Amino acid sequence: DSGVTQTPKHLITATGQRVTLRCSPRSGDLSVYWYQQSLDQGLQFLIQYYNGEERAKGNILERFSAQQFPDLHSELNLSSLELGDSALYFCASNPSGGAFYEQYFGPGTRLTVT
Amino acid sequence: TQLLEQSPQFLSIQEGENLTVYCNSSSVFSSLQWYRQEPGEGPVLLVTVVTGGEVKKLKRLTFQFGDARKDSSLHITAAQPGDTGLYLCAGVQAGTALIFGKGTTLSVSS
Numbered sequence: 001d002s003g004v005t006q007t008p009k010h011l012i013t014a015t016g017q018r019v020t021l022r023c024s025p026r027s028g029d030l031s032v033y034w035y036q037q038s039l040d041q042g043l044q045f046l047i048q049y050y051n052g053e054e055r056a057k058g059n060i061l062e063r064f065s066a067q068q069f070p071d072l073h074s075e076l077n078l079s080s081l082e083l084g085d086s087a088l089y090f091c092a093s094n095p096s097g098g099a100f101y102e103q104y105f106g107p108g109t110r111l112t113v114t
Numbered sequence: 115t116q117l118l119e120q121s122p123q124f125l126s127i128q129e130g131e132n133l134t135v136y137c138n139s140s141s142v143f144s145s146l147q148w149y150r151q152e153p154g155e156g157p158v159l160l161v162t163v164v165t166g167g168e169v170k171k172l173k174r175l176t177f178q179f180g181d182a183r184k185d186s187s188l189h190i191t192a193a194q195p196g197d198t199g200l201y202l203c204a205g206v207q208a209g210t211a212l213i214f215g216k217g218t219t220l221s222v223s224s
Contacts, residue, residue: 042202045213
């Protein structure tokens with residue numbers, strides 16, 4: 001158990017809908033990272049937050065957005081969903097926000113868009 | 115174009131065999147990490163290599179970082195069924211977020 005929690009574990013929704021994925025980092029970790037894992041693209045970095053502020057952006061679509069709240073939990077919002085958005089979504093956390101340091105991954109949310 | 119290429123993509127071997135998986139790039143990384151991911155779980159860090167030419171050992175696993183810091187390898191000696199999983203390499207460039215390869219799926223049968 002990494003100490004990172006993600007909810008829900010599974011999510012099935014229809015095209016065009018909007019969903020919110022939630023992540024609680026390890027106690028004391030200030031930085032949260034979001035990743036998307038699909039069979040064809042592998043694990044892709046989406047976005048990073050550090051202590052409530054956006055720190056780095058990766059291959060995140062404009063239909064996707066995220067935020068980190070004062071209690072440090074984070075939410076990833078996916079809107080106007082398409083079939084191709086079906087994937088595993090992971091969040092990870094670490095204390096410092098530096099990519100060099102170990103990131104602790106949650107168990108993931110499996111999103112299926114039908 | 116994938117920045118980090120891992121090979122082979124799939125590997126199926128018998129218990130006791132040795133194996134090597136590779137992680138290659140045309141880019142230089144300030145450091146490189148190896149993760150293992152099991153079905154239904156998130157990746158777990160195995161090792162971080164920082165210096166060109168560095169070799170690190172973790173029990174039966176040996177990790178090497180290329181001299182030019184563009185490639186890395188993972189060698190497993192006497193593989194066991196418990197080694198089964200997806201092995202991912204991830205590079206760090208100038209402090210930016212991790213860039214992952216697509217991984218090598220290893221299956222070790224007894």
